[in-house]
Amino acid sequence: MDELSSDRETVIEPPDSFDLSEEDLCIAQLDRHIQTFRVLRAKICSSRNRRLPINSLPTEIMSEVFLLAQTATEKEKGPCQPTVFPLVLGSVCRKWRHIAWSLSELWGEFHCRISMARCELQASLLQEWLERSQQRPLSICISIMDEEEWTGPDVSTAILDAIIPYSERWVHLGLILPEAWYRQLRQVRGKVPNLLYLCIRSPTCKSPLSSFRTFAHETSIRKLFASNFRLSNLHLPWNLLDTVVLEGLTTNEAIDVIRRCQNATFCRFNSLGALEHALPQMATNSSLRELDISTDEWADLEGFLDHIVLSKLSDLAVTLPDGHPFPIPTIEALIERSACPLQTVEITGVEIADEDLMAFLSSNDAVNTIRVY
Numbered sequence: 538m539d540e541l542s543s544d545r546e547t548v549i550e551p552p553d554s555f556d557l558s559e560e561d562l563c564i565a566q567l568d569r570h571i572q573t574f575r576v577l578r579a580k581i582c583s584s585r586n587r588r589l590p591i592n593s594l595p596t597e598i599m600s601e602v603f604l605l606a607q608t609a610t611e612k613e614k615g616p617c618q619p620t621v622f623p624l625v626l627g628s629v630c631r632k633w634r635h636i637a638w639s640l641s642e643l644w645g646e647f648h649c650r651i652s653m654a655r656c657e658l659q660a661s662l663l664q665e666w667l668e669r670s671q672q673r674p675l676s677i678c679i680s681i682m683d684e685e686e687w688t689g690p691d692v693s694t695a696i697l698d699a700i701i702p703y704s705e706r707w708v709h710l711g712l713i714l715p716e717a718w719y720r721q722l723r724q725v726r727g728k729v730p731n732l733l734y735l736c737i738r739s740p741t742c743k744s745p746l747s748s749f750r751t752f753a754h755e756t757s758i759r760k761l762f763a764s765n766f767r768l769s770n771l772h773l774p775w776n777l778l779d780t781v782v783l784e785g786l787t788t789n790e791a792i793d794v795i796r797r798c799q800n801a802t803f804c805r806f807n808s809l810g811a812l813e814h815a816l817p818q819m820a821t822n823s824s825l826r827e828l829d830i831s832t833d834e835w836a837d838l839e840g841f842l843d844h845i846v847l848s849k850l851s852d853l854a855v856t857l858p859d860g861h862p863f864p865i866p867t868i869e870a871l872i873e874r875s876a877c878p879l880q881t882v883e884i885t886g887v888e889i890a891d892e893d894l895m896a897f898l899s900s901n902d903a904v905n906t907i908r909v910y
Contacts, residue, residue: 586630599633600640607643617680620647623669638669645673646709651696653686660695667703674731676709684740687715694721704728711736711762714749722751732757735773738764744785748772764807768793776800788812788841795845796820805829812840821846831856839867847875854883861887865897878903885910 586592591599603626610622623643627634637643644666651659667675679696681687692715700707704725712718714737735758739745742765752758753772763771764784775797783794784807791806798804802824809832825847832838838855839862850871855864864887872879880903889909898904 583631586632592630592632596636599636603637603640604642611646617650618648619650623666641669641671641673644670646676648678648680648711649696650680650682652682653692654683656693657695660693660699663696663699667699670703670706673706674708675703675706677707678709678711678736679713680711681713681740684713687713687717687740688743690717692717694718697721701725704732705730707732709734709736713738713740715740716745716747719747719749719751726751726754729755730757734758734760734762736762737766738784739766742785745770779803781805782807784808786810788836789815789817791841792817792820792844795822795825795847798822798825800824803827803829806841807831808833809836809841811835811837817844819844819846821848823848825850827852829854832858832861834858837862838864842867842871845871845875847871848877850875850877850879852881853879855885857884857886859886863887863889863893865889865893869897869900872901880904881906881908883908883910 591602594602607622611620623637626637626643647666649659649663677700679700686692694717697718698721701721701724705728707725707729708731710729710732711734714722716739729752732752732755735752737749744765744767748770749766750772753774755774756777758774759778760780761773761778762782766783766785768786768790775794776799778798778801780803781794781798781801782805783791786794786806787810789812791809794806795804799822801822804825804827806829809830811833822845826849828847828850830838830841832841832855838857853868853871855868857864864884868882871877879901882904884907887909894907894909898907
């Protein structure tokens, strides 16, 4: 007890003998050894790779193998997966990289999935990618990982800056399109002579407030996919389109599309919304052969089909929500009004009794196939 109660003495630790400079020297020596081993490993791998049977094949045959492998890979990858196969080939060995980098067919079609944090670096890599495509037609898809970050007015246009100089070679352009890109994209007006297929939607699937006019007067576009645009904000050469897929329109807007697209042979309306307050005028189209409609819970198939006349319609597919009214009378009214050669009908989401199907087929001689799911 006396020992514990005695005056406390400060314990003085001996000075730290750790030599920082000596440890740094050891680390530097290890780094040199590691680099030496890396160089040695690369030399051994290079020697080994040269002796692999596949690397004895002529460049022309290896190029064909690469192209076949790319086709198989594209079929297997999901729609949201970016294109990485040419980069994978280039990472195998020096010979493969030389062949892949010079094989323009590998670089003419790609899906680039960008993010706000990495878009500047991705734009730089995209520039190299496009240079390797040489003079190939381009099929470009740009999607966004962090879509919420791209809804403001001050987002990077670096990705557009990378692809715009190649606009004359665009054949297929798919964009998740922030409103902040509209102004920059105007640079390609009159400079997309080969663009056949345009696919656009806004980030987060919110309807943009601004009008999109970049491709309003382009005469090459034939196929369109657009999602969640107000029709009044979407300015395109409607009368030249042969394939139209639109999402999120109201019934009135969809009827207007039927009226505008006088050369379309295929139309699909996904998530068709209800009629607006103003009743639409009848729309007639003498080119449309295939019509595919899915409605949301507020829309009524009758409100759409009762306002169109399609004299060439041969295939009709409708997807309806639970509880939707019995659709057969509306379809029969369309057939009678249009005097169309309807052959195939698909109905999904509504149960139809066998006797009703038989009555429908017996009343419409041209219909030879009806499917109900």
